[in-house]
Amino acid sequence: MATGKLYIGRKVRDLRLANLATQAQFAERLGISVSYLNQIESNQRPVSAAVLLSLADKFKIELSELSGGEGNRLLSALAETLTDPLFAGHSATLQEMKMVVNNAPGVAHALIAAHQAYRHNSERLASIDDTLGRVPTTVEQTPYEEVRDFFHFMDNYIHEIDVVAEKLAIEIGIGDQDSYAALSSHLEKTFRVRISRATDSEDLMRSFDETRRVLTLSPYLTPATRNFQLALQIAQLSAAAVIDQILGNAAFRTNEAAEICRIGLHNYFAGALILPYRKFMEAAREVRHDLDLLSVRFGTSLEQICHRLSTLQRPGQKGTPIFFARIDRAGNITKRHSAAKLQFARYGAACPLWNAHRAFEAPGQIVRQLAETPDGVRYLCIATQITKGGRGFHTPRQNFALALGCEISYAEQFVYADDMELGNRTAFDPIGISCRICERKNCAGRAVPPLKSQLVIEHFKRGHLPYRIA
Known part of the structure; x- marks a missing residue:
């Protein structure tokens, strides 16, 4: 598919800085002039096909990493934000939105966050009840939404955790022996954790007594869920330092959001441990992403397989x-x-x-x-x-x-x-x-009118919908 002119100055600049290179050094490796590189980084000129191929070859990255990634997600979120009637009369063209995303992604994130605050405030005002005056109105994202966006704009791939989990998976033999045996043995030998069986009166999947070093599991867990809970316990015991660092860099607004994200990062570690990156990606390609075969091979659930497939975004080794x-x-x-x-x-x-x-x-x-x-x-x-x-x-x-x-x-x-x-x-x-932002005019499945379209009401005519979209 044609992608049109590619303005990726910020990505090129980030790649150069990651390689600790000056503009002169970077331009020399690419075989271009310093002035051309400067124009690329400032998005004054698009990247030519020759430079794009040179970037991929010299720095061992995939073309999709340069042309896709966060830009697509941020552009989609910004475009949906601007469909709100709030911005009527201030519409932006696709090219204008691309310029904002490429040149000033921080501004795009700020506008999206401001729109979210506006939506929350509007929703609260629209549903005023007897708590009005006793509960302070909040216009910020909920902690859950803040964490959702964190993973979304991280490309659902957390490199530091993924690498550590893959290394541990190799060390303890995940994929080479029964996963339950490998995980339980590691817990016992490394952390002196004893695995116990819960009674029917204990309505919990997993419970860890840190003082007694006892991990209690429900006897009714499926093997896939049981293994995931073991891996999750390993994450809590071994990945605290790297997770604390990630949470510190994320700078969440509230401690609640940080703790919700901690759960997500523990889960991420567990998934990366029982489905180690390269071994899983190679198997997925071998069986052509057959979900049932992958589930059987790794002893996991279909959901775990699908979720892991969505995280195969390692730079230079993308799935x-x-x-x-x-x-x-x-x-x-x-x-x-x-x-x-x-x-x-x-x-x-x-x-x-x-x-x-x-x-x-x-x-x-x-x-x-x-x-x-x-x-x-x-x-x-x-x-x-x-x-x-x-x-x-x-x-x-x-x-x-x-x-x-x-x-x-x-x-x-x-x-x-x-x-x-x-x-x-x-x-x-x-x-x-979504119906609210879909531009199709004659869809029989439409649930609500599109936000930015004018409706034409014709009382003596009726098609699939009780209105016509102008």
């Missing part, structure tokens, strides 16, 4: 760029990440035409879909339903849909693309990101 989401029956997206061009809406439910919703109608099956978004980008989408919860007749269970996919140019790397009409444009279903 296939995919999007991943977990959705509940109400349509709420409870996990989300995209290394592809498709970016999930920050507000509102997912497109009702997306195959993720159909997964609930076909439990235990893989639902496939060829889809095209309004910008003309086409995707291979797969979804499946999972059930989470305890065991026993009276134990509540939760049903989720796992959805992931890739741009069609990567589809051959997935076993799920076999026998699909990838070259037939009519085989692709038109989908959007």
Whole structure:
């Protein structure tokens, strides 16, 4: 796909600084003049194809690292922010938004944060109840949203943790022996932790007594969940220093947000430990991302496999760029990440035409879909339903849909693309990101009108919708 002119001055400058090079030294390695490099870094000139290839060759990075990454996510978030009627009369072109994202990403982040504060304040005012006057109104992001955005703009990949976890996985033999044996042995020998079985009266998955050095696990955990909880305990005992450093650099507004993020970082370590980066990525390519085969090979759940696939963003060793989401029956997206061009809406439910919703109608099956978004980008989408919860007749269970996919140019790397009409444009279903920002005018699945469009009401005509979008 044509990408147009590429202005990546900030990324080139960051790459130069990371290599501790002056402009003169960096320009010499690339075979260009210092003045040209200066113009590239200040985004006065785009990067030529020759310079782009030279950057990839001399510094051993992938082209996708230079042209994608945070820029796509930040551009998507900024574009969605500017659809709010609040900005009516101040619309920005795509090129203008790209200039802001490339040249002043801090300004883009600040505008998004300010808009979030405005939304929260508006929502609070719209739902005034008897607590008014007793509870102070907050206009900031909730701690949960702040942590969600932290992982989103980190590309869902935490390099320091991933490298440490992979090294430990190799040391204790993850992938070469039974994971439970490797993890439990490491806990016992390194941290003198004894693993105990919880009684039926203890309604907990995991409990750690730091004084007695006893880790108590529910006897009803699946092997995949049990292993993950062991890995999580190892994270808490061995990764405190690196996690504290990451939290310090993140500078969260509240201690609550920092502690929520700490949970996420512990979970990240656990996932990276039981699915070590290079070994997992090689296996994924070998079996063409067959989720069931990967789950069996590594003794993990489908959700753990899907989530790990979405974190394969190590510089110089990136996996296939995919999007991943977990959705509940109400349509709420409870996990989300995209290394592809498709970016999930920050507000509102997912497109009702997306195959993720159909997964609930076909439990235990893989639902496939060829889809095209309004910008003309086409995707291979797969979804499946999972059930989470305890065991026993009276134990509540939760049903989720796992959805992931890739741009069609990567589809051959997935076993799920076999026998699909990838070259037939009519085989692709038109989908959007969210109804509130989708520009499609004649969609029968539309739930709400788009924010920035004028509606035409014709009382003597009726199509799919009770209005027409001008």
